[in-house]
Amino acid sequence: MTPRPAPDALRSLLLEGARVEGFELAGIARIDPDDPGLTRHRRFLGAWVARGMHGEMAWLARPESLERRGDPSSSLEGVRAALVVGHLYGQDDPDGVPDDPARGVIARYARGRDYHRIVQRKLEGVRRRVVEGAGREVPMRAYVDTGPVLERELARRAGLGWFGRNTMLIDPRRGSWFFLGVLLVGAEVEADAPFEADRCGSCRACLDACPTGALLGRDEHGAPVMDARLCISYLTIEHRGPIPRELRPAIGNRIYGCDICQEVCPFNVGFGEGARDPGYAARGPGERPAGVEALPGEADSEATHPGTDGPPLAELLEMALSEAGWEAFSRGSAIRRAGRGGFARNVCVAIGNWLATVDEPAWGATEDAAVALLVRALADPEPLVRGHAVWALGRVGSPEARKALVGVGTRDDDPFVLNELGAVASG
Numbered sequence: 001m002t003p004r005p006a007p008d009a010l011r012s013l014l015l016e017g018a019r020v021e022g023f024e025l026a027g028i029a030r031i032d033p034d035d036p037g038l039t040r041h042r043r044f045l046g047a048w049v050a051r052g053m054h055g056e057m058a059w060l061a062r063p064e065s066l067e068r069r070g071d072p073s074s075s076l077e078g079v080r081a082a083l084v085v086g087h088l089y090g091q092d093d094p095d096g097v098p099d100d101p102a103r104g105v106i107a108r109y110a111r112g113r114d115y116h117r118i119v120q121r122k123l124e125g126v127r128r129r130v131v132e133g134a135g136r137e138v139p140m141r142a143y144v145d146t147g148p149v150l151e152r153e154l155a156r157r158a159g160l161g162w163f164g165r166n167t168m169l170i171d172p173r174r175g176s177w178f179f180l181g182v183l184l185v186g187a188e189v190e191a192d193a194p195f196e197a198d199r200c201g202s203c204r205a206c207l208d209a210c211p212t213g214a215l216l217g218r219d220e221h222g223a224p225v226m227d228a229r230l231c232i233s234y235l236t237i238e239h240r241g242p243i244p245r246e247l248r249p250a251i252g253n254r255i256y257g258c259d260i261c262q263e264v265c266p267f268n269v270g271f272g273e274g275a276r277d278p279g280y281a282a283r284g285p286g287e288r289p290a291g292v293e294a295l296p297g298e299a300d301s302e303a304t305h306p307g308t309d310g311p312p313l314a315e316l317l318e319m320a321l322s323e324a325g326w327e328a329f330s331r332g333s334a335i336r337r338a339g340r341g342g343f344a345r346n347v348c349v350a351i352g353n354w355l356a357t358v359d360e361p362a363w364g365a366t367e368d369a370a371v372a373l374l375v376r377a378l379a380d381p382e383p384l385v386r387g388h389a390v391w392a393l394g395r396v397g398s399p400e401a402r403k404a405l406v407g408v409g410t411r412d413d414d415p416f417v418l419n420e421l422g423a424v425a426s427g
């Protein structure tokens, strides 16, 4: 029988595997099946869900999912440790972004290739290397984001960083522009010391900067609390229905995700541009994410898109009003999660916010083109898109925009669209 690798030998194999696969951060958390710490976090999550702060993220709120998050052994029997890795994705905004309201801001994490694929593959690479090095099977299971795992708490236990007031896990030297990945290990592994300090000190820059008031500060146990229903990231990615009317103006030109509470964090200063996987880089017009192969016949397709590096909102809406455009834009990208209708909804809101800021003398052909696209959006097959186009045209308020809304009430019988129309009419 092959002897079990010693805990410190497994530790070296795991950390070396993480380094070779290109993870910039790595640490090992001990998992004790009777650990009250994880149970406390599970309870926190349960109470958070009970207050409705998860919004419509039902996948997070299912009793089975809540239980599994507090008990990693339900994901891997006999689990004793977790390798937790961080993969940097930080990058600067292009010139003029986010200040130019005519251009859309896509959160940094979603500008390149879908990170789930990249991190998951690398974790599989670590697993292979460990098995080769150990000369025997070691039970392991990889998770990136979508598994029932409290990734940030495991990362804290692996010594990677602390929970900032913005709820992000922050590394004191690297900031928070990194993804997390977890490899559960069904064997004893020498662990790292958990990160116990709270380095936020008296800073509250993220709380002050959040445009929607989603960050509520720390509770009596020191846990940072977010009301996800107010968070732009939730509203533009996870939320499927209409964006609450009162929150639309605060979304500005953030059309997919939001980075504001990280942008203002002093620990991220100087870490915008760094060595990172080329797959995460923003894409130019028409480009696929790095590493995503062309489909047969794709080269002949006329569908195009304006890319993810601060693209003009009007071009984004034009793309999102066509299935072929959306397919070309979203393939291989995390952006696909919003769906075409959800993404077009977000862009309509951002166009409404932009055009509401343009005064008569500055109005030109670009603004006319954006209004024309909103008018086209009134015929979109999804009521979600039509209703947000009505709202955006209402914000513009120009004679053309008002004219376009005349007749919508007789052509469209969807209750949401009619409700939006009523709201515009009542001013």
Ligand code: B12
Binding pocket: 040, 041, 044, 045, 048, 057, 060, 107, 108, 109, 144, 145, 146, 147, 148, 149, 150, 151, 152, 153, 163, 166, 167, 168, 169, 170, 176, 177, 178, 179, 180, 181, 221, 222, 223, 224, 225, 226, 228, 231, 233, 234, 237, 238, 256, 257, 258, 259, 261
């Ligand atoms: C649901 C989810 C969201 C939701 C809710 C976010 C939130 N803050 O809870 C929404 C859609 C809003 C979201 C947004 C984003 N997300 Co997200 N998200 C997740 C997901 C899938 C689950 C997180 C979760 O369970 N949240 C519920 C809260 C209650 O749990 P928690 O955050 O894990 O931890 C809480 C407790 O443990 C507690 N706590 C802390 N200390 C203490 C101490 C004690 C004593 C107790 C009792 C409790 C306690 O406070 C924490 C925060 O409330 C994770 C992946 C995963 N499987 O974990 C990614 C994840 C957290 N997201 C990630 C990212 C990148 C983002 C965005 C930056 C994307 C973007 N640019 O738009 C934003 C950031 C917004 C923000 N400020 O958090 C990364 C974060 C990496 C990092 N460095 O922290 C993760 C880890 C995904 C990944 N694999 O990389 N996300």
Ligand code: SF4
Binding pocket: 166, 209, 210, 211, 212, 213, 214, 215, 226, 230, 231, 232, 233, 258, 259, 260, 261, 262
């Ligand atoms: S991601 Fe944006 S909206 Fe969400 S908490 Fe941070 S600043 Fe607020």
Ligand code: SF4
Binding pocket: 164, 165, 166, 167, 199, 200, 203, 204, 205, 206, 207, 261, 264, 265, 266, 267
């Ligand atoms: S901005 Fe300040 S309070 Fe917020 S997470 Fe960063 S250091 Fe902490």
